[in-house]
Amino acid sequence: MDGDLGDFLRSRRARIQPADVGLTAHGRRRVPGLRREEVAQLAGVSVDYYIRLEQGRGPSVSDAVLDAIARVLRLDETEHAYLRTVARPRPRPRRSAAATQRVRPGLQLLLDTIDRAPAFVFGRRMDVLAWNAMGDALNGFSRLTPAERNIPRQVFLEGPGKACYPEWEAVAAETVAYLRLDAARCPSDTALCSLVGELSVKSEDFRRLWADHQVKEKTHGVKRITHPVAGDLVLPYETLTLPGDPEQLLVVYTPEPGSESAERLALLGSWTVPLPEVAGP
Template sequence: MDGDLGDFLRSRRARITPDEVGLPSHGRRRVPGLRREEVAQLAGVSVDYYIRLEQGRGPSVSDAVLDAIARVLRMDETEHAYLRTVARPRKEQQRRRPAAPRVRPGVQLLLDSMERVPAFILGRRMDILAWNALGDAVSGFSRMDPAVRNIPRQVFLDPAARDFYPEWHAVAAQTIANLRIDAGLHPDDRELCALVGELSLKNEDFRRLWADHQVAACAYGVKRVRHPVAGLLTLPYETLAVPSDPDQTIVAYTPEPGSETAERLALLGSWKATKAATIS
């Protein structure tokens, strides 16, 4: 996506004060945080070089320069990796149209064998590609329109999302921070550009959070949901890469055995199975 590198660097500059890096802060400053020339000075590059880099007009940039900029702007590991990605996009991958995502039967079988654990698979753009029975019981994936079965759309466009996620603002920020990583890896993804454009147009919160340019991987954590049948569920989660399909990630909710949430999930699974048997 055009401008991602410049927007990202400007957002990182804005959060660092001169005092934090040992520079004088007196005098009138037109922008919050560090100036371009201050970043260049601290990173050991010319001002012109840094300006061209931030404007997306710079030459191929070395690891050493990116490492220095990341150090000056106090980036964490995820932000540092994102900087390298957007500074040197993989052009050869951008020209290829990605094949339609397909979950291998063996991976689906693995999901289905996880009977006590809600689990699902995310693909590019955080599309929901597959799930097991308990994952569906918790999140209702099978009831979603396949054309819009996507986590960002669900979080920002589904009116029920704010009730479903008691900590909706945290979930929304986390969703965008993770989507940013996908955008950095695939800057010319037309479907991703369309998704960002749609959500920016339809949701003010998405538009504001996307402009913040936060970057974070959702490798593990805890999510709380308010289920209409099971009630409040506290769901620790872990994510696992699918080695044969690098764009796919297994997300599994792993409540503590014997916990109230684990007991509620067991009841929810039984309720789901009984309902399915009645319908059939």
Template sequence: MTGDRNTADIGDFLRSRRARIQPEEVGLPTHGRRRVPGLRREEVAQLAGVSVDYYIRLEQGRGSGGTSRTKSGGVSDAVLDAVARVLRLDETEHAYLRTLARPRDRRTAVRPAAPRVRRGVQLLLDGMERSPAFIVNQRMEVLAWNALGDALNGFSRMAPEERCVPRQVFLDPAGRELYPEWHAVAAQTVAHLRLSAGLHADDPELCALVGELSVKSEDFRRLWADHEVAECARGVKKIHHPVTGLLTLPYETLSLPGDPDLTIVVYTPEPGSETAERLALLGSWTSAVPEATERA
């Protein structure tokens, strides 16, 4: 089943990238009626310097055949590099194509146990007193957080299944109020989830999450069909908090070398900025609430 999905993914991905490029952009004539938008398969093959038959097999998920192979039987770097050049793939898209073209052998793959957040990592989060921080896995599920991250997002008040960024964005009606730039957040979330799905095609829970979102959200289905892939390594996110109002939050992500499926997300507002001051107010307000409760 995983192999069938991987085959469909590489075909859909390459077709979507062909459709983005017009023949005149790459010096090809545009005479005659064209039944498909963008480049035809034979045009991609010509520009990449491979046979039409080989490119068709690659797009159909059968690219391990033929002569342009690695010793392990996968598609060669030269072919993938040439196709990426013709289709003008960026670094993330290029890496994603490699993943789709060279699926791991799931017959012998041993799925590792779900990663747990080590105590030392939790202490690292807790030490970031001025920055909201949390940890997500490959499914963008939130596994741990610090006090300010909880004050900002309310993770401790959520059921475990609700601590999932894609579910919050697409299935929680409050998501559109939380993110003033919802459409940008939604597109970025899907692009990152598709990249993760390519890297973890043997993760049944990730497949189930994609299925759930596809069934329950028309917006997710539309964005998923675009086959955009992106790594959310850094950026700026705007959040409307019910206590502090609008917060403009630059963020950075950190990978854990010992736990490759875990990522630390840290919001890094500029010191002295209005957002930094509002976060400090939020932190002091939330820390005072338990004390007031105890006095009562």
């Protein structure tokens, strides 16, 4: 998306104080953190070159320069990869809002064999594409329209939101940080641009978090959920990128065996998962 590189660099140099990198601050500083001239000096590039890069009008930038800037701005591994993506975006076919992702039949079969833990697959824009019975019992995906089966919309607009997540702020920040990575990887996805625009207009929380330019892969963690039937649940989760389709991720909640959350999930599943039909005598 337009302006991502400059906004990202400005947000990251605002985090670094001159003293953090061995510089002495002189006079009144009009901006927080490092000045562009200081980043250029520390990265070993000309001031004009860095300014043009931050303004998005510079030439193709080398790995060495990006690595130097990442070192100065103390970027972590995900932020470093994000910098490379937005600094040198690769042309991709423009995706329309009508483009639909689907899961392989074998993947749905795999989901269905996971019968003790909620599991689901999401794709671009964090659209939920498939789920198992326990995932449906926990999240009610089958009762939602395809447009509603979108994690950012559920967090910020249409779902129970803050009432569902006791640690809503952390969930919201994690959601936005991953969505920004998705936007960098697929800058021509018109549906993703529309989603970001919709959320920005309708949610002040989303606008604030989006402007913060945090980026984070979705790999693993712990989600705390207050379910209307099962009550409070503590659910560790693992996220796996699917071989053959890196745009689809499998999420599996893995409650500690024997824990109260595991027992509550099992009870929820017994209430909501249909029992097999029994033949008559």
